[in-house]
Amino acid sequence: MATTREAEYPQDSVGRVVPQRAVWDVPFVLKSGSRLPGYELVYETYGELNRSKSNAVLVCHALSGNHHAAGYHAGETRPGWWETAIGPGKTIDTNRFFVVSPNNIGGCHGSTGPNAINPETGKAWGAEFPQVTVEDWVASQAALADLLGIERFAAVIGGSLGGMQALYWAIEYPDRIGHAVAIASAPWLSAQNIAFNEIARHAIQTDPDYLDGGFLEAGKIPERGLMLARMLGHVTYLSGFGLGQRFGREIRRGDLSGRGSLEFEVESYLHYQGRNFAGKFDANSYVNITRVLDLFDLRAKHGGELAHAFKDATCHFLILAFSSDWRFSPERSKEIVDALVAANKGVVSAVIETEHGHDAFLLQEPAAYHRLFRAYMDRVALGCG
């Protein structure tokens, strides 16, 4: 693997980062009632916590994300998943903010999850790892904040499932959050959202190598199922128009005669994405975290009324959506905005014109996205006395 020397990191990158680890030796009771005997969170931080500890920002990751949001790990040439947004002088400016980015429990990149060892059995949890929820994540993130001496986040920020965590922070910890930023998110999962998640889960769970979730112990990986899950996910992260612009009907090999084998460029791209993911992501985590999404419904504890869910929130909100996002469409963000307005909360919102679909939240383009987001972060910084 090629390595990147310190001096080669871009000027606007946080550069070399080393993940940190927080360990709790006390039991953690999940929303479901299940009990983790203890738990660990792996996390990264970028920038410096100021003396008044008022400039901390929590970044929450989405389905397949993790703690490595920015900068470079030793020996790696690919930066974190939100390098476009986090760094010195960038939208989430590490010259101003102290950014905390944990891997959520149930994940598979170092925090307690299905591929971690259950101390009570000495074996990997596997499918025995209990179902987690956004509520559990937010509670564990609050515990991490306690550990870091952060009483209040200037902002909690996330895209997609990350945005749901930000909204939940606003509701459950009104005294501990100054601003909630939810990008390309939704107040609950729709039937179509659940349907796509279930197809992905079903692909994994019916892969004979899944072994009812016991694949780790058997030394197997349900690669077929994971690959299908990722291929499907990927199509829903991109817009139909964007896919057409990028791949159209371009052919990688073969022709349209029906003779011999044929692979369209879009197929080749999905195969690559799927294969790559299957080698990296834990199948039990994927099953668990897609269910985190399905279970999410901000209204559930509030009599089915979204505006009522926000009644105790005191923070300000930035709600961004992308015009071509059909996984969590602008209509879904509008539901959030309408409820916030009905609840008399301060909210800034915009729909960004782009062909890049749901995944646009990860991209540098279009300029309007980061211009708007950055302007909002200027406002957040004003509150970091």
Added chain:
Amino acid sequence: MATTREAEYPQDSVGRVVPQRAVWDVPFVLKSGSRLPGYELVYETYGELNRSKSNAVLVCHALSGNHHAAGYHAGETRPGWWETAIGPGKTIDTNRFFVVSPNNIGGCHGSTGPNAINPETGKAWGAEFPQVTVEDWVASQAALADLLGIERFAAVIGGSLGGMQALYWAIEYPDRIGHAVAIASAPWLSAQNIAFNEIARHAIQTDPDYLDGGFLEAGKIPERGLMLARMLGHVTYLSGFGLGQRFGREIRRGDLSGRGSLEFEVESYLHYQGRNFAGKFDANSYVNITRVLDLFDLRAKHGGELAHAFKDATCHFLILAFSSDWRFSPERSKEIVDALVAANKGVVSAVIETEHGHDAFLLQEPAAYHRLFRAYMDRVALGCG
């Protein structure tokens, strides 16, 4: 299985129907250059061919359809797939029209296809069955017309992939078609269309029971793959709004606590649809026919110009689309209409407002759909002197 007595058939149904069979003992050379030593088409007809043989209408089926478009088979209580449209007094009025409905080659319901016996080997074709195309289907349908003594169809009609066949008839057999009716169709498959097809194929082909297509000989069925393919297909046939209206976040069993097993109603519905389909449809047919879709591009032989493709067409066109269809959206129908207008062809078109997505072409509702379609068929009937 419950049976339906003759007297119990609805008045507006063609009632009891018996499939017929046409056999060709001459080789059929496919577009790919591959050769079928002979072939058979199973088909149904409804209504009576008039003396001048001018009232014949060809109905072309879509991906998972077959020859059984209307009426009831002996011992079955479920009518054909387009019972909503075909029958005495209905939109495609069997008091006026003689309807011909074949199962296409490559299918799995009686016409020559992967689950049929290859006379040269004495074994089922399986994955050795050559790739077919819309061109091949239309050629075989024309041979069926010859056999039935039909020189010219008053109309060729289809939804989705069926509509593509109708458009191809208009282009390739201008003297043999009076009207082409393409509903919820497209002039070629987009990158997103191809992507969804490939995920379905990949699910089937990576099912260990697929055995490189040799499952029939091994006495197996790749049920997992077929089920996934159908679940995915089904989600794309319905609109997000429609799914939400029908299922919302209704729960079949369990609750949102994360405790115990949980099944949303939309999941239960997809499981049922998938399981049902897996027991009925041949996996090699599914792989082959999704490729028929991918290969389809009306522009291919015409320098990439859709309007140019229609230059020799002499028939009239009805192009219908459904507002909430995102598999073959109204924009795709508009591409067809724009090209027809540019080519100076007679075209009637409409976008029907409905929440039922792509599958709307199979439904009775909304009233505007059949009212419009039927009015057009009145015009077709005028030409059946």
